[in-house]
Amino acid sequence: MHGSRPQVMPGNLLHTRISAKQQKRINKEDNILEKLKSTEITLKVQHEKFQREIHELMKKKTATLEHIRTFRTEINDRLDELEQNTVASIEVRYKSFIIKLEKEMKAIEGNKASIQSARDRLVSAVTNKNASQTFVDTKKGNEIVSKVVKSMEESKPKPQEPDIEFRADSRLPALLQELYALGNITQTDTKKAEHTETVSVKRKSSRQINKKSNISEAGNVPPEAKLQIIDIKKYSVKIPSDEYACNIKSACTLEDGTILLSDHANNKLKRLDSLTYSVIDFCDLPRRPWQACSISLHQAAVCLPYKQEVHFISLTDRMTFKNELTTDFKCYGLAYADNNLYISDRGTSIYIYSVLGRKLQQFSRNLSGQMLFSNICSVVVYNDGSKIYVVDSHKGLIVLDKNGKVCNDYNGTKLSIAYDSYLTEGGSLLMFRHNSRNVIIYELNGKLIGEVVKFDDKSAWQRAICCNQQMFKMIIGGNRDDIEVFDLI
Template identity: 25%
Template sequence: MAVPGKKKPERFSLSSTMGSDDDPIVYCQPCDCDGPRLPAHGYCVDCREHLCDTCFMAHKRHTLSRHHTLLDDNSMPQTMSSAPVHPSQPDNLTKPCPRHMKEMIKFYCQNHEALLCSVCVTLEHTVTTCKVNYIPDISGQVINSKEHQVILKAMDTITEQCRKKSEDVKKLTAKSNSSLTDVLADIKKFRTEINQRLDELERQAEDAVKAIQQENNKNLKKVETTCDDVTKSLKTSSDAIKHLNTTKKADKLFVELKLAKQMIKDYKKRVHQSAAIDVKEYNFRLNKAISTLLDKERSLGTFTEKSAKQPSPSTAVDIKSRQTSHQGEICVKTSKDKNACWITGMILLTPDKLIISDGVNSAVKMVDTRSQSVTDQLQLDTIPSNVTSVTSTELAVTLPDKQNIQFISASSNKLKKTKTLKVDGKCYGISCCQTKLVVSFCFPAKLQILDTKGTILTIVKGENIFSKPVHVTTNTNSIYVSDWNMKTITRLNWQGEVTGSYGGMTEPHAITLSDDGSVFVCDWGRNVIEEIITGDCSTGRVVLKDLNHPYAVCWCTDTSKLYYSCRTGEDKHDNFLQVFKLS
């Protein structure tokens, strides 16, 4: 208590811990701060605080303080200014916590194998949930431990791997740079060949022009000669007739007139024949294929790898060698369907869960590939075109007639509408990769890259690129678009630049990517499915033929199975998905 007659002391001052000179009293400092003043019955050397019985026992139990050195009431300092009786040894823990930079790492959580500071322990790794140790209490066992040896060995191993990798990359870089020097030489050679060919074509055009000019001059000379001859002859005859008429020589005049009459008839014919010569004017209509070459083509050629890791030409991948076996078919027509199915798009959420869009029946269906049955069906109020997975439980479907993208939840094996995204045209193809949507439009033909909120990131359009792009698929490197009218598969990078094109098809429809980067495409007109090697999109082979107008297609990496639908107008084909295994 305070000494009578004196001013009330401030808390934590020396006088606050004293009674009279003969009866010193030391109080619990935590309680004195924000609670009732209680006598101290112990002392924490680390915290340098006096503690009451309650705080003393709590200090022993709490994770942050149970390692502290505690003194009972017989050993504790009797005044605030007294030095600790048994000061604890300072630890050597000076590494700051990466999350709480003002705190030092002093604890280790056995459950999460994590280094912690006192704030981490208090907030996330409490004694009730984790086994937390004070590092000085357990650190002694790591000296010359097995863990110490294993970690050093692992470090040495990685260091050696880095050294070897650096040497390997250095050698490969030298080879690559050398090959690129050859590439530059090939480019210059190719450019020279192009120039020579263009020069040749120019000479041919000049020769054709000169030939026409020569023919024109020849015809002109012929007409001029004819007209001169006719004019001279007629003048001679006219002068004779005038003279005979003046001199009244009737007999000779009669003969001359009859001859002139015949002459006029013959000369009319000659003049008419001369006038019939067709002399035309010309203009130059350029070769469209050449004129659009630089607009359509984005490079002189492509770089193909010749790495030692790739198979030699004699053992290069031959798509023809794929083994195919029919695994059966899955009926996707349900009791809710009023018409035969038209499966316009499909995507796998898992190897056992296939999502399909049914255009004619305005539905999205979930198909269990194990039980080979439709497990859920979501009816829409308009025709869906294509479907893609956004996450493992979310889908996006294009609705061209409404110019919308409908998002659908596919959790708990149930399909349910969620949000709707408005777009600026009739959207058909759709594919999602790393939260970006790639959407194709036909009227006008274009491609858009959007985020899932609808913000347009990139637009690709141009009559030399797209005409009717209806199907799209993507991976982290490229975008692939099939175009009905242009009869091509076009590859683009994520900046919207064309990096390759594959043609030679009659009516390409849906496309899907395999695990090794190849593209499978349904050629509806030829009744085949082709596989395109994506290195430069220049090589492709038929893997399935004699089909019934394949339309939509989907590849399963885990099972190496290819699913495809048909569009024939016949129930026996259109209501089923065909399943093939490829190896």
């Protein structure tokens, strides 16, 4: 029995198939090598870009520090000048009195010499028993005594002459006490555009991002004033010592980039890391807090409405209580600008205090005597104190100048039941509206740009809103144990 012979593939066909397979593998390898090379070049370009940015940042840092040192030198020079002027004034005043006293002392020395001379002559006449000379010298002696006594009465030190006393100008130490730095440190967003797109968030389902361009209630959204949300993440802010579910009433960004939250339910201030958004520090408070604000790199403040106090919190090392400012009203809204605190009650008034606790102004009514506010929720203030933005849960947004005059009043359905707001470094105003369950953005001239984010979960109340310094993140908090962080571009 003969088995079937295996088919033998022609040599040229086998070679062709092997070559094609090898060629395919070689092409794949070349493609990967090309991608690796391209990626390596991209990494190199990015690395060089970051190196240049670091170099530029270091140059700017050096220039800024030099500016601070120059400013400090100017202050020292001015203080030296003030000291010299004060010393010169003291010298002039003392010199006039010293010259006068030296003149009186010289007159006394002359009188002493006249008395001594008259006495010697009279003693000589008496000793020599010269009656006529004794008579003459006695008469002259009486005249000299009368003259000297009269001179002494005229030159007698007068108790009504004022003492020279230096009284320090109390404004200087008071001002230094109120200052926390040599000046304000601001950070300008280098992005030239804020892009607004609507994001719908359904907490019981997957996140849904609407990629359609948003048209604001004021018309087409200007491209230079848009915010775009590219991602949303949740972070828990509950800590083991919390007795209740978190209820975040306020959020603010501190100068070092960390985030400060006021947890109303658990009587705490919580500090979050700027990258992980985990709680890295907290401070127990004696009563429930409301709005918090940053004052300086080393200090923050928070309202305790039920104690009618504003508590100052040290931010060095661990957060600790420093001191308090007592008010005669329940304080809810709080902002800091231009070395002053802007505090609101729950209803109808904005108060301006110095950080030392001195009440400076109160804004309650407009020029016609009508009440400005009805239910104030929060306050934000422009860096120089020129504009005060008051969020009223009934009236919406009221903008005042530093004298309390109404600049703009955005009420009506668009802003009804507005709660919290955040003033960006780029000059936009983010505002959370409870009834619409969304965040909207305004230009500071009052033009509505559009809706940034909308929440579909009606079981949760969002309340607090802030952004990081670079406007890359938007943080939203409310009556739940987690916050939501929105990535912005």
